[in-house]
Amino acid sequence: MNDLKVEKTLADFKKKIDKEIEKYFNIVIKETVQRDALMAEAVKYVKRTVLAGGKRLRPAFMYYGYLAVSGKEKEKILKTAVSVELVHTFLLIHDDIIDRDKKRHGMDTANFHYEKIGKKFFKKNDFEHFGNSMALITGDMVGALGNQIIFDSHFKAEDIMRALSKLQSIISLTVIGQAQDIYIGYRNRATEDQVLAMYENKTAKYTIEGPLQLGAILGGAEEKIMEELSAYALPLGIAFQIQDDILGIFGSEKKLGKRVGADIAEGKQTLLIVRAKEKAGAAQRRKLENILGKKDLTAQNISDFRKTIKETGALDYARAMAQRLVTEAKEAAEKMDIHVEAKEFLLGIADYMANREV
Numbered sequence: 001m002n003d004l005k006v007e008k009t010l011a012d013f014k015k016k017i018d019k020e021i022e023k024y025f026n027i028v029i030k031e032t033v034q035r036d037a038l039m040a041e042a043v044k045y046v047k048r049t050v051l052a053g054g055k056r057l058r059p060a061f062m063y064y065g066y067l068a069v070s071g072k073e074k075e076k077i078l079k080t081a082v083s084v085e086l087v088h089t090f091l092l093i094h095d096d097i098i099d100r101d102k103k104r105h106g107m108d109t110a111n112f113h114y115e116k117i118g119k120k121f122f123k124k125n126d127f128e129h130f131g132n133s134m135a136l137i138t139g140d141m142v143g144a145l146g147n148q149i150i151f152d153s154h155f156k157a158e159d160i161m162r163a164l165s166k167l168q169s170i171i172s173l174t175v176i177g178q179a180q181d182i183y184i185g186y187r188n189r190a191t192e193d194q195v196l197a198m199y200e201n202k203t204a205k206y207t208i209e210g211p212l213q214l215g216a217i218l219g220g221a222e223e224k225i226m227e228e229l230s231a232y233a234l235p236l237g238i239a240f241q242i243q244d245d246i247l248g249i250f251g252s253e254k255k256l257g258k259r260v261g262a263d264i265a266e267g268k269q270t271l272l273i274v275r276a277k278e279k280a281g282a283a284q285r286r287k288l289e290n291i292l293g294k295k296d297l298t299a300q301n302i303s304d305f306r307k308t309i310k311e312t313g314a315l316d317y318a319r320a321m322a323q324r325l326v327t328e329a330k331e332a333a334e335k336m337d338i339h340v341e342a343k344e345f346l347l348g349i350a351d352y353m354a355n356r357e358v
Contacts, residue, residue: 002348003348003351003352003355005348006345006348006349006351006352007352009345009348010055010056010057010060010349010352013056013059013060013063014055014056016078017056017059017060017063017078017081017082017085018051018056020078020079020081020082021047021050021051021082021085022047022051024079024082024145024149025043025044025046025047025050026047028043028145029043029044029047039138039141042110042134042138042141043138043141043142045110045113045138046089046093046110046138046142048107049089049104049105049107049109049110050085050089052105052106052107053104053105053106054085054105056085057207057208057349057353058084058085058087058088058206058207058210058211059081059082059084059085059211060081060211060345060349061084061207061208061211061212061215061233062077062080062081062083062084062211062212062214062215063077063078063081063215064212064215064341064342064345064346065211065212065213065214065215065216065219065229065342066215066216066218066219067215067219067339067341067342067345068212068215068216068219068221068225068229068336068338068339068342068343068346069216069219069220069221069225069338069339070219070339071215071218071219071220076153076154076155077215077218077219079149079153080149080150080153080155080218081211081215082149083146083147083149083150083167083214084146084210084211084214085146086142086143086145086146086149087142087143087146087147087167087170087171088206089139089142089146090139090140090142090143090146091139091143091171091174091178091206092104093109093110093111093135093136093138093139093142094135094136094139095178096109096110096111096112096135097111097132097135097136098178098182099262099266100266101262109135110131110134110135110138110139111128111131111132111134111135112131113131114130114131114133114134114135115127115128115130115131115132116131117130117131118130118131143171146167147164147167150163150164150167150214151164153218155218156220159217159218159219159220160218162217163214163217163218166210166213166214166217167210167214169210170205170206170210170214171206173201173205173206174201174202174205174206176201176202177198177199177200177201177202177203177205177206178202180194180197180198180201180202181198181202181268184198184269185266185267185268185269187269188267188269188293189269189277190269190274191274192271192274192275192278195269195270195271195274196238196271199237199238199241199242199271200234200237200238202241203237203238203240203241203244204233204234204235204236204237204238204240204241205233205234205237207237207240208232208233208234208236208237208240209229209230209233209234209237212229212232212233213226213229213230213233216229225336225338228332228335228336229336231332232329232332232333232336232346233329235325235326235328235329235332236325236326236329236350236353236354238325239321239322239323239325239326239329239353239354240353240354242271242318242319242321242322242325243322243353243354243355243356245263245268245270245271245272245318246272246315246318246319247356248260248262248263248268248270249261249263249264249272249302249305249306249309250306250315260302261297261301261302261305264291264292264293264294264297264301264302264305265293265294265295265297266293267292267293271314271318271321272309272314272315272318273288273292273309273314275312275313275314275317275318276288276308276309276312276314279312279313279314280308280312284308284311284312287304287305287308288305288308291304291305292305322354323354325354326350326351326353326354329350330347330350330351333346333347333350334347
């Protein structure tokens with residue numbers, strides 16, 4: 001499956017899952033408005049932000065994880081796969097607060113949206129706290145909805161319980177990865193091993209391994225296939241995060257839908273940064289340290305930062321590591337005895353995710 005076919009597969013899947021996402025949100029909004037108009041408006045805003053963008057990778061992996069074990073009820077798993085997109089949204093809402101982000105998919109983040117509402121309607125001047133508070137509770141609600149979808153799905157009861165247990169594990173490991181990210185960010189230094197461990201917890205387990213295994217569990221998977229899915233998912237997930245970090249510095253704001261340089265302003269310790277610091281000369285290291293974490297970044301700052309990352313060889317190093325990991329993932333997928341449609345997707349998406357521009 002080449003990149004064009006992968007893009008078409010994802011686009012077709014996105015159309016189908018977005019219909020299910022919209023239908024589900026409409027039901028929730030109708031129920032919530034009877035209880036509280038403010039929270040109903042919050043859910044409406046989340047619905048708009050979710051449908052504004054995103055590739056739906058996590059629901060796709062959940063769907064193909066189910067197909068991998070020869071699951072037959074495609075409509076049922078499609079409806080249930082909405083769950084991981086809502087859990088993803090819940091984590092992103094909280095992540096935007098931590099990172100002080102103001103844009104997501106070209107729209108105001110929930111925290112910034114409510115900060116602006118606070119400024120418009122309230123006399124109290126701690127508008128940022130109001131925005132963060134509303135975003136936190138909105139994220140909590142969306143996370144609960146993600147759990148509820150699996151709980152209410154009509155798969156076998158024992159498989160539902162296994163899936164719910166797995167989902168809590170995914171969230172817990174993501175929280176650990178987020179904590180690692182925050183800690184090394186404030187510490188302002190990290191080793192390559194620490195960064196890669198953070199990538200595994202924060203991204204690989206929740207973006208690829210978790211959704212794949214959730215789908216497989218709902219298809220009645222045995223433990224052997226779960227281990228094989230992990231052998232594919234973990235290296236690919238780390239490669240995905242490496243590419244995400246590259247895009248965060250070198251990508252296009254128009255394509256990303258958020259501010260380029262946000263990772264630089266937040267002082268994030270990524271593989272690119274750790275490698276660049278390790279290989280930088282004294283002058284290059286000073287330049288990196290003077291720009292990294294600077295809140296009022298200029299276009300020249302970003303240009304200088306990019307140039308230094310390239311000059312140290314960090315960009316080439318990160319790209320080469322991502323490609324090695326993608327190869328490892330594809331080799332693991334080739335060995336799996338799974339449904340042909342699922343195998344074709346897993347192999348195709350591996351190359352696509354490492355080479356993507358958004």
